[in-house]
Amino acid sequence: MGSVSYSNLKNAMIAFLVPLPSILFYLSFQSAISTPSSWSSLWTWCYHHPLLLANVLFFFNVNFLFWLIGLIQSSHWMIDPYWTVIPVMLVHYYSTHPLAQYQWWRSRIVTLLTWAWSVRLIHNYFRREKWQWGAREDWRFTDLSHRYGRHWWWASFFAIYVPQQVFLIGLSLPFYVIHSVNQPLSMWDLVAIVVCVSGIVTAYIADTQLYNFVSRKNKEVPILDKGLWYYSRHPNYFGEQVWWWGMAVFAWNLGHGWAFIGALANTMCLAYVTKLVEDRMLKQDSRAEAFRLYQKTTSLWIPWFKSSPLGLKSKDA
Template sequence: MGLAGPVWLLGGVALALQWALWVLAAALRTEKFYDLAGSGTFILLAHLSLRWGNTQHPRQQVQTGLVTIWGLRLGLFLFLRILKEGRDRRFHGVRDHPGTFFVYWTMQGVWVFITLLPTLLLNLEKREKPLGFWDYLGWSTWAVGFIVEAVADQQKWHFRSNPDNAGKFIQSGLWAYSRHPNYLGEIVLWTGLFVSATSVLREWQYISIVSPLLVWYLLNYVSGIPLLEKAAMKRWGKEAAFQAYLQKTPILWPVGFRQ
């Protein structure tokens, strides 16, 4: 259990940072840097754990690099998106209530810590093994997820930036195979980082499988798909084209079955 202390300390750093930023966000009554703060906390904790582990094994450096690449891309993308759109529907009725807003920031800190747990354990582990099958499988899985998420985000960005598509819903590109391909990519890439971490995980550390499970659960049942599906039904639910899209396109996994 020697890693437990540093791991919990990193969790404390995640929460402390979110609470400090909540003070600023509540004072300004804005959510515009919420997602950027979350991505930045991922990067900070990954590099802190690498530094605290004080081993700098190639496996740890690659894993930290992948988290950094993901965090920079998604954080900047979401920040630019909210600057363009002005508001985030998740925070309607929230940003003006500091107590509720505090809960959102606290949950972000918990989400960052749990999602990053396999990487934190990997970076703090002193034991080294030669790179092998599980490393390459995990990193390849991460790459697939990262590409899917990035491509889906760019396709939707370009679609919504075209004035001819005003008031329309996207059903082209990856969005023709899944109604939420960006979320599919997110689930896959965090699954990949857990798989690569299993190269050195042992005993109680396998509890970190909660990382991809949490990502899957949140996107499927809490803050991701349910909110977007409800908004889409409200906006396009009576359109025949949208009903046809619902019938032919799986909600998440593009494997031909309905969820």
Template structure:
């Protein structure tokens, strides 16, 4: 029987190459963002169908599908009709005629590799172990908290941005009052929750590398750090918001001096 890790590596490779070709045709590398969540859905269901029919558990692919499709549909809706994201546009300006190759390696191949690593707990899970279901309950509750933070946070921000008078203003209400990035915190909870559920489904402990990589990306690289850099330049009031509000983990706002 084919190893799920190898099969999923092939699935992710085909997906990312297809999106890359699409990005060349439409001259917009931003389309990759809308397929991020969908890629994990493919991995989860590929693993499910490769598992012995007597041992299959539908819980993990269902949880992954709810998270992944919501994220992909939201990003597709948010980015529809917009020009290429500034991250990719600056890369295109810098590399010119070589952008097709640079984007393949540094955007599509890299995202595919990260997707494969982050999903290691899903790929190595099989049947739910007999005995206590405590880990499953804890994991699903953490996943649910993550879904709520991510979904509600995205909705609140989209609603705020839809009001013309809010252009250049800082959202500091709702979940955004307690964390500057409720959607990223939600993503964090989702993947740690899934990892805990995966442990009860036979995933080895070493696959903790998956949620660790996701956490590092969210807090130090492509998530909080990258976004904050641009927000501080674009919004004059953002420094005051930073002083009063936690960057990642939710907490009561600090009193302004």
């Protein structure tokens, strides 16, 4: 018990300290630009390239440092909780960069929505992990480590961390757009807010229903087929996609529809993750038959009414 508590405390301290290099660097940059006469070529570059700077900080502080810590601990757990933290850091970074220009209310609304999304997701993560820091890594990473074997130490950098940069920087592109364009609010901002809130609420309800189902451990009920899960096989994934597409609406409204690329990449990734999850369910003998029926009758993502499997139709006729 004592070793578990020590490990939990150690991982919590590491998690709180690990973003310090980026934070301290950015604070140094902010301090330096207050006196233009002291600008170096480095600060000039940081000033003129906010999006590239975000990528550089991500590469060294997340890709490299998180990977190094993962190798030392033999567990790449840290990227999971930080998936919920990095977008919050990015929205504040873009809003405080010296080149930022934006509509004040839109910025505050998007920042508040991002905090709400983050709090929901981090709560779900720790609730699922029994409030432990780094108790385990994502099962998909573990499966990959078995597949790569002795090459996993270097392959993990490209299999885990480089894609995280692509997805998180890509998903956060609307934050950059929102803090680069100063236009009055419009009805499309309201639409974007409604879409984002709908995504957060849907994902929260779905994850809570899943958590309650797993916590009960009722062996007589092999799969969750109640609540939102009656209408969708992955309503939590659906809610997460809706949230990010809502952010894309903000950017589209400001004339930068290209920022949807992150939401599109995330949807494609979730399609692959969905396949992995369903394949895993089908490998469990106690659930396979029930899940096959569930697949035939229930919508994959978008909540919709049940359909009857062909086998049941012919049997009832």
